[in-house]
Amino acid sequence: MKLTRSDFPQGFLFGAATAAYQIEGSSFGGCGPTHWDTFAKGPENVVRAEDGAVACDHYHRWEGDLDLLRDAGMDAYRFSTSWARVLPEGRGQVNQEGLDFYDRLVDGCLARGLRPFQTLYHWEMPSALADLGGWTNPDVADWMADYAEVITNRIGDRVHSIATLNESWCVAYLSHFLGHHAPGLRDIRAAARAMHHVNKAHGRTMTRLRDLGMQNCGIVLNFEATEPATDSAADRAAAVTQDATHNRWFIEAITKGTYPEEALQGFGPHLPRGWQDDMAEIAQPIDFLGVNYYTRGLVAADPEATWPGTRPVTGPLDKTQMGWEVYPEGLKRTLTRMAQDYVGDLPVFVTENGMAWPDAVGTDDEARIAFIDAHMGAMHDAIAAGVNLQGFFYWSLLDNYEWAFGYEKRFGLVHVDFETLDRTPKASYHALKSAIAPRKNVP
DSSP, rough: OOGGGGGTTTTOOOEEOHHHHSSSTTTTTTTOOOHHHTTTTTTTGGGGEEEESTTOOOHHHHHHHHHHHHTTTTEEEEEEEEHHHHHHTTTSOOOHHHHHHHHHHHHHHHHHOOOEEEESSSOBBBHHTTTTTGGGGHHHHHHHHHHHHHHHHTTTTTSEEEEEEOOIIIIIIHHHOOSSSTOOOOOHHHOOOOOOOHHHHHHHHHHHHHHHHOEEEEEEEEEEEEEEEESSSSHHHHHHHHIIIIIIIIHHHHHHHOHHHHHHHHHHHGGOTTTTGHHHHHTTTEEEEEEEOOOOOEEEETSSSSTEEEEOOOSSBBBOSSSBOOOOOOHHHHHHHHHIIIITOEEEEEEEEOOOOOOOTTTHHHHHHHHHHHHHHHHHHHHHHOEEEEEEEOOBBOOOGGGGGTTTOOOSHHHHHHHOOEEOOOOOHHHHHHSEEEEEEEO
């Protein structure tokens, strides 16, 4: 790799990220069912109807996985805690086995010199709460805050930071409007309510965390570099609309207490009555912003479609296994936009960036190495442009359960054989290890 640790500011953190349902194994340790367990059993929702029952068996193999982070010279580990593992019914009875697991995990991070970056919600809604409407139910804000209090009372004294949610757009829009993720709805009223209730839950949970005396609390949002497919007026307008629903809705609510007008044109009539009363709590200060970035979105107008009247266009650039264009320039653009338009000098972390690639043990991993190097270059340029970027977490440490794509898409620095669950570091793991090796002392 061209860039190394010495090219980044002193104290810049390098790490890798995972998510509970994708690696732990939800059939272990008293974890309750989630809407992903049932979504996976629906027709054609998930490749081969695969679920996270075993996943990478991180629940039993966590010590070796933390060793992989330590041995790579990582500074930090971004993980999520499973709501259903802590509270199998979403409310009420606490699962002590679940709390004990996260207790061991956090202590294991600290023992290896890894800073624990916790995410409270990474997409696994407990089934008992999904039965009550999940993110479409306004009470979800209090349910989530209660869950946050339980887990924070156990591990909050040792985690380095807490993010309320991961990728609110996926939780709400992708899952309730496009129907690609659990609960698999394609309903504008459900989507509008989920789009607002996700923000409301963030705000309510932040209030609870502050009441508990917690600092270094924020949120992780996903962004794309949205561009019109052509320079026509119709395509430019379509890009503005997609930018409003994908990139602006959540960050503007959190930093400005408003929703973009272009998105309200579609969602406004379906928002819950009195939604404006929630905006002050949603817009309370955060301590950091996590930015997840993978690709750009080329958008064209589709005049025959219902709102938002857009359609995706396949671009000409090299693609990952997901079919996403490799576009590191979009990461710099996203980071500088966040600093200039929304968060100023607030600490920012790239909490996810990575590529899926169809690799096997011993195969060429040069594409992933080049991807990481190019995006590290974009981060370096963003810092030079004045962004207070303080860390980078590669997605993901392990090949894992990739949601609707099952176990086919491999993002990991470490190869996982899903028959034996053996771990084998890839060439990209070793390349990143070399790049982030400790700085040499300069006389």
